[in-house]
Amino acid sequence: MPYFRISHFFVFVLASLLVTIFMFMKPGPFGSKWKVDTQREVANNIQMEQIRRKAIIKSVCRQKNSQKSENINRNKLQRIIVEDDFQLLYCEVPKVGCTNWRRLLLTLGGHVKVPPESLTGKYVHSSQALRSLSSYSEDEIRVRLQNYTKFLFVREPFTRLVSCYRSKMERPNPYYHNYVGRMILREFRPNADKSLLATGDNVTFSEFAQFVIQHNNFNDGHWFPIENICYPCDINYDFIGKIEHISVEAPWFLESVGVPLSYSRHKATNDPRTDVALTKHFVQQLSHEQRKALYKFYQRDYEIFNYSRPEL
Incomplete structure (x- = not known):
């Protein structure tokens, strides 16, 4: 009967499919080759992407007449940690x-x-064990810049700004509330409640953004442009990673430099990470003029690290 023949045909196809899957999953030459091919493809993709990112940095820096110098100002090395x-x-x-x-x-x-x-965040940021490149002698700096693997990871600028606001202003943070929050409320919220002026709490994202716009020389690394932290037009970085792809790029990079440890992401919490949707939610609270001003502030980061221009 036709039904009997069709049923046998599908059984045969299903069995063949299962055998094929099993061959690629089980230990042995087939599964190993598939894994090797996948790893090779990932490595090739990352290496090609690195070539592209470096070429873009070089092109943007050349267009802006930023030329690398053999003698780099020591102040530009403060954020570089030496291992x-x-x-x-x-x-x-x-x-x-x-x-x-x-x-x-x-x-x-x-x-x-x-x-x-x-290790807690408080511990790692208060530890004095990690040494900055700026603390070395001129000769020691030169040797390390020439011979060590230089790397950094970057992030979409508006998303980084929103993440900073959530960390320093929206959540409890006595230092930033007392120092920056009170300053923001005094300047950008007329007739602010005295209790808030005393604590610096309840700063809105719009108020924080206006502070960043009007005090663009306020040198706080949490929201300062990456160009003015890592100076990619002055320093030839060997690896430029993006946090948006860190789950793939960080393991590959660490393996490529022989590091026997893995990059561990933060522990899961009930507080959602700052992603594209959350960034859009906050940026929509800004006026058109504020969005334009913030883009101008971060424009070089957008260009150097090849992030798409946001909707303004």
């Missing part, structure tokens, strides 16, 4: 996973004897 054992130079960019990179570097350098993920 001598593995010959790494990491430019630390706040709100781009820097706490996790600090955890990893503290463990890598033998400064702590516990797993990186067990």
Whole structure:
């Protein structure tokens, strides 16, 4: 009967499919080759992307008449952390996973004897164990810049700004509320409640954005443009990662430089991460003029790191 023949046909197809899947999943030449091919493809993609990112940086810097100098101002090296054992130079960019990179570097350098993920953010940022490149002599700086692997990770600028607001203004943060929050409320909220003026609490994203716009020389690395933190037009970075792809790029990079540790993401919480949707929610609270002014403030980061221009 036709039904009997069709049923057998589908059974045959299903069995063949299962055997094929099994061959690629089980240990052995087939599964191993598939895994190797996948790893090879990932590596090729990342390497090609690195070539593209470096070419864009070089092109943008050339257009802006930014020329690399052999003698780099020591002030431009303050954010670069040195790891001598593995010959790494990491430019630390706040709100781009820097706490996790600090955890990893503290463990890598033998400064702590516990797993990186067990270290608190407060501990890793207060630790004096990690040394800045700016603290070395001129000769020591030159040797490290020439021979060490220099890397950084970047982030979409508006998303980084929103992440900063949520971390420093929206959530409890006594230092930033008392220092920056009170300043913002005094300047941008007429007739603010005295209790808020005393604490610096309840700053809106619009008020925070206006502060960033009008005080664009307020040098706080949490929202300062990455160009003015890591100076990619002055320093030839060997690896430019993006936090949007960190789950793929960080493991590949660490393996490529022989680091025996993995990059651990933050522990899951009930507080959602700052993603594209959340960024859009906050940016929509700004006026057209504020969005234009913020884009102008971060324009170089958008161009140098090839992020799409946001809707203004």
